[in-house]
Amino acid sequence: MITEATKERFAREVAKYPADQKQSAVMACLSIVQQEQGWVSAESEAVIAEFLGMAEIAVHEVTTFYNMYNQRPVGKFKLNVCTNLPCQLRDGYKALHHLESRLGIKMGETTPDGMFTLQQSECLGACADSPVMLVNDRCMCSFMSNEKLDELIDGLRAAEGKA
Numbered sequence: 001m002i003t004e005a006t007k008e009r010f011a012r013e014v015a016k017y018p019a020d021q022k023q024s025a026v027m028a029c030l031s032i033v034q035q036e037q038g039w040v041s042a043e044s045e046a047v048i049a050e051f052l053g054m055a056e057i058a059v060h061e062v063t064t065f066y067n068m069y070n071q072r073p074v075g076k077f078k079l080n081v082c083t084n085l086p087c088q089l090r091d092g093y094k095a096l097h098h099l100e101s102r103l104g105i106k107m108g109e110t111t112p113d114g115m116f117t118l119q120q121s122e123c124l125g126a127c128a129d130s131p132v133m134l135v136n137d138r139c140m141c142s143f144m145s146n147e148k149l150d151e152l153i154d155g156l157r158a159a160e161g162k163a
Contacts, residue, residue, distance in 0.1 A: 002047040006036060010051050023052050026062050030069050039070035067121060068137045075110045077156050080121035080134040081144075087123075087130040091145075095131040096120060098146045102153055115160065116153075 013028040026048065033044045040063050049056040063069045067080065081087075081096040096118070100106055103116050110117040126132045129142030141152060 001041075001043055002033070006032060007051065010048070014052070023054050023058075026052055026054065026059060027066075030059070030063060034069060039073050067119065073110075074117035075115050076160065077115060078117045078119065078136050080119045080124070080137070082122070082124045082126075082130065082132045082134075083120040084123040084127075086127035087132060090130040092131040095133065095144050095146075095149060098149055099153075102150065115157065 009032050010025065010029050013025040013032070014022045017024045029048045029052065030040055030045075033040050033048065037044065042060070045059045045063060046056050048054075049059045052059075063071060070078070079099060081092060081099065083092045083096060096107060099118055103111050103118060105111055105116070105118055107118055107120050121134060124132050124134055124140065126140060126142055131144045133141045133144055135141060135152075135156075141148070144152075
């Protein structure tokens with residue numbers, strides 16, 4: 001589960017804060033776990049809580065507050081489509097429904113091959129570029145027409161050799 005190497009990474013994050021404020025590293029520790037395991041389990045939250053001297057529920061509250069932390073295994077590519085009001089007005093739901101149809105899954109599900117997990121997202125801060133989406137919590141995609149969505153899916157599949 002959580003290796004000593006992972007705990008060493010936690011310690012490097014904790015060292016960035018005053019000794020009496022090591023709980024400030026909770027988000028960094030959650031990100032480390034997610035990078036290494038792909039998601040944050042309750043067991044991982046417990047280890048982080050113990051490491052940081054926090055209550056487990058306090059770590060869980062952070063995990064559940066932010067949609068960037070996966071609380072269950074997800075596909076290789078997590079697609080977060082913004083459906084907040086400005087994006088809704090500029091085809092955010094149309095983009096989400098197109099991806100549901102194209103991938104054969106509903107929002108919140110993962111494709112049977114484990115490639116894609118589709119989620120809706122609150123504001124991604126790029127309203128003028130809507131509809132927008134975030135791939136794997138790192139890559140922002142703007143002006144996502146159906147054609148661009150298809151190109152994205154095809155490109156990700158091709159990159160994985162599953163075209």
